[in-house]
Amino acid sequence: MTEVADICSNLIRIDTTNPGSGERKAAEYVAGLLDEVGIEPTVVESAPQRTSVLARISGDGTDPDALLIHGHLDVVPADPSEWRLHPFSGEVEDGCVHGRGAVDMKGTLSMTLTAVREWARRGVRPRRDIVLAFVADEEATGEYGAGYVVEKHRDWFADCTEAISESGGFSWHQGDTRIYPVAVGERGTAWMRLTAKGVAGHGSKPAADNPVVELSRALVRIADHAWPVRLTPAVAQLIEGLSRALGTTIDIDRLDEEIERLPQAATLFKGVLRNSANPTMLEAGYKVNVIPGAAHAHVDGRFLPGFRDEFLETIDRLLGPKVTREFVSLDDAVSSPAEGLFDSLTAALRAEDPTGHPVPYVMSGGTDAKSFAKIGIRGYGFAPLMLPRDLNYFGMFHGVDERVPVDGLEFGVRVLERLLVDGPAAPAAS
Known part of the structure; x- marks a missing residue:
């Protein structure tokens, strides 16, 4: 097994389900891999077991600005009964590493770790200082991970102008054409808790003001709303x-x-x-013959850059006068220019796959890039993978039987080498 596959497999075997027992064991494993080759790790905790790892690699001075490479150690839950192979086995079969986090995003972490460990062994210095941040809690709000290090350890990122992380640089097929979307932005996040209040009473009596009904009507209005193209x-x-x-x-x-x-x-x-809003959770009542005094729901809202106000005004109109909202998480949309570092990212991809077509891309969901954007760091989604046509990359995120091809991980390590050490040639016209 190659080093990148071995690291990916070992990381998957460490259960970092969020919510769960935390990321400390995975952080200790990552810190050990860095320390083993002389890269000094700093381990920080925002709460017991909510652990992140920071490190810096000195560059050769070609580029005076530091680059942040960040990724998350946590994963979403997985039910073993639904999987063909155990989600925390890290088993390598049919040329793929299997398990929760293979794509999201322990495979990407393994590519970064493999690349920097190889540089250390060879005595190679990248073209610019590299700051590594392997953080907790991205699969929730980021409060215990990126949010924490940005607030409490901001000095680590003082000279970082740009960052790369997950959800971009992968191959995607349309017919025989291989496309590499490189993320230059992502929609904003508005996770909301809705509340309807009414009059509690006996379930057999005519309802004076049933909050379950009011909330249900509001949720149907949200679900049925046709958001305009923007x-x-x-x-x-x-x-x-x-x-x-x-x-x-x-x-x-x-x-x-x-x-x-x-x-x-x-x-x-x-x-x-478009903007979007999807009801995802419901909570009301405690007994079948009791009309409750309140009902609650959660809605996952996403808005495009520049359309936050329009989104919130629309939501308030759809909720109506009897339903209120509060934010579980509210983060603005982020965007970065499709030039500068973007050109270097696309050139590194073309150097490894001359027939590929990199394009700018906007993510429908969100990442820790939002936290780092708050301190002025421009973020790009760049976790380079060459994938077979029949692998549904998007289906791997939070899906059953998540897996990543070993040769895809090896491709990613080579692309990172091209980007950060070799200095790819200027991008070809497309």
Whole structure:
């Protein structure tokens, strides 16, 4: 087994389910891997067992600004009864490392660790200082991870101008064309707890004011709402890049039809054409014959860059006068320019896959990039993977039978070497 696959497998075997017992064991493993090759780790805890690892690698001075490479140690829950192989086995089978976190995102952590360990063994220095942050709690609000290190250990990031992390740089196919979406932004997050209050009473009596009904009506209005298309500059760039890569014209005035015509390529933009709000949790009552005095629900809201106010105004209108909201988490949308570091990212991909087509990309969900954006660090989604056509990359996130190809991880290590050490040539025209 290659080093990158071995590290990925070992990380998966450490159960860091969030919520769960915390990330400390995984953090200790990562710190040990760094210390073993002379990279000094700093281990910090925001709460018992909520552990992150920070480190710095000195560059050769080619670029005076430091680059942050960050990733999260935690994973979402997994029910072993639903999986073909145990989700925390880290088993290597059919050329893939299997288990929870293989894609999201212990595979990416293993690529970074393999690359920096190889540099240390060879005495190689990257072109710029590298700050590593392996953090807790991304799968929740980030309060115990990125949020904590940004607030309490901000000096680590003082000279970091840019960052790379998850959810970009992977290969995606439309027919015979291999596309590499590199994330330049992500939608904002508005996780909300809704509350409807009414008059408690006996379930057999006519209800004076039933909060369950009021809340249900509001949730149906939210679920049924047709959010309008809002074509942001970054998504327009993505569609232009896809048009060039595919040798066609994607008509921005008929996007619903284009989604039908190019279903695989459209996967990259159809989730970021609009704001969205999905009811996800319900809580009401304690006995079948009692009308409760209150009912609660949670809604996962996402809004495009520049459309936060429109999103919240729409939500308030749909809730109506009897339902209130409070934020579980509210983070603004983030965006970075599709130039500068973006050009270096795409050049590194082309150097390893000359027939690939990198394009700018906007994530429908969110990452820890939002926390680092608050201190002025521009973030890019760049976890390079060359994947087989039949592997549903998006289905691996939080899905059953999550796995990552070993040769894809090895590809990612080579791309990181091209990016950070070799200094790729200027990007070719696409």
